[in-house]
Amino acid sequence: xxxxxxxxxxVRHGETIFNRKNLVQGWSDSPLTxxxxxxxxxxxxxxxxxxxxxxxxxxxxxxxxxxxxxxxxNALDKDTDLHLxxxxxxxxxxxxxxxxxxxHLTKYPYSLNFKKHPGTPNGENWNDVFERFIPAxxxxxxxNEKGKILVVSHSMVIASLVAYIDRSIEExxxxxxxxxxxxxxxxxxxxxxxxxxxxxxxxxxxxxxxxKSSYAC
Numbered sequence: 001x002x003x004x005x006x007x008x009x010x011v012r013h014g015e016t017i018f019n020r021k022n023l024v025q026g027w028s029d030s031p032l033t034x035x036x037x038x039x040x041x042x043x044x045x046x047x048x049x050x051x052x053x054x055x056x057x058x059x060x061x062x063x064x065x066x067x068x069x070x071x072x073x074n075a076l077d078k079d080t081d082l083h084l085x086x087x088x089x090x091x092x093x094x095x096x097x098x099x100x101x102x103x104h105l106t107k108y109p110y111s112l113n114f115k116k117h118p119g120t121p122n123g124e125n126w127n128d129v130f131e132r133f134i135p136a137x138x139x140x141x142x143x144n145e146k147g148k149i150l151v152v153s154h155s156m157v158i159a160s161l162v163a164y165i166d167r168s169i170e171e172x173x174x175x176x177x178x179x180x181x182x183x184x185x186x187x188x189x190x191x192x193x194x195x196x197x198x199x200x201x202x203x204x205x206x207x208x209x210x211x212k213s214s215y216a217c
Contacts, residue, residue, distance in 0.1 A: 006141055006185040007148045007193070009054070010158045013068040014040040015177045024104045025154075026093030026123065029063045036177065039201060040068050041211045043178045044075030046204030054080060055147035058140055060088035060154060068178075069152040080150075087136035090154035094123025112172040114163050126160060133157045134164055141185040165192055176201075 014036030018025040032040070054076070059069040061084040073080050096104050096111075110116040119125030140149060155175040162181065163169040175181060178201045182193040204211075 004146050004186070006144050006146060008137065008141060008151055008183045008185060008190075009052075009148055010151045010153055010161070010181045010183065011043070011068070011072070012155050012158060012175050012177055012179055012181075013060075013064040013152060014043075014071075016064050018098075019177065022101050024093050024096050024099045024101055025064075026090055026097040027062065028097045032064055032067050036064075037067075037071065038208070038212050038215060039178050039205070040071045041075055041215060042204030042208055043201045044072045044204065045207050045211060046200035046202065047072070048076055049203055050200060052076075052148065052200070054078065054150040056080060056083065056144060057150040057152070058083045058085055058088065059152040060084070060090070061086045062089055062154075065152045065154070069150070072150065072152070085136055085140075087132045088151065088153045088157070091126070091129050091156050091160075092124040094120040096120040096123065113170055114160065114172070115170055129157055129160050130164060133160060137161060137183075138188075138190070141190065142188075162192060162195055165190060 014032045016025065016030040016032055016036060018028065018030035020033055057069055057073055057080045059065045059082055069082050073082060096108060105111060108120055114126045117126055140151060156172050158175045158181050159172045175196045176198055179196045179198050180200055181195050184191045184193050
């Protein structure tokens with residue numbers, strides 16, 4: 001008997017105003033930029049060109065992820081309900097939210113280290129993230145029986161899942177906007193397939209001018 005294989009496609013949201021300004025976001029609700037919307041449409045085009053179909057869609061409840069999810073769902077012409085889960089949020093950076101990233105890393109030099117970061121004041125440490133984000137991912141996997149599942153979330157928590165599976169990783173790796181990180185779930189076992197894959201956004205960017213000209217703010 002063949003095993004049921006589920007693929008969790010974790011997509012990082014499109015570019016936001018905070019991304020553009022190199023500010024720490026955390027739980028701050030920074031909206032997508034115009035380019036963030038266009039490149040998310042390009043991602044959808046790239047997925048559609050490769051015949052990628054999602055059975056269900058899940059998202060962090062922060063606006064940048066909800067907007068990214070809805071753009072993808074609408075552009076893929078798939079009648080898919082969007083399930084929101086607060087546990088899929090970015091790490092809460094507490095008093096550090098709104099800092100310039102360079103200044104933040106000076107104040108909190110272990111912020112990107114999964115083993116050494118004590119957490120920012122009024123925020124989370126990495127153990128806090130693991131305790132909410134990892135169960136959310138497993139719950140999504142166990143709730144579904146087959147196919148590809150879209151999960152729109154944030155760069156640092158996506159990186160934390162990679163590090164949770166590969167314990168040799170000690171620091172947050174770069175997860176680009178609109179990139180895809182794929183995990184395979186088989187018999188309660190989660191495996192890494194691709195990390196920060198930009199091939200779908202790259203494919204869609206071939207249609208950038210066409211998409212930009214057809215999109216009206």
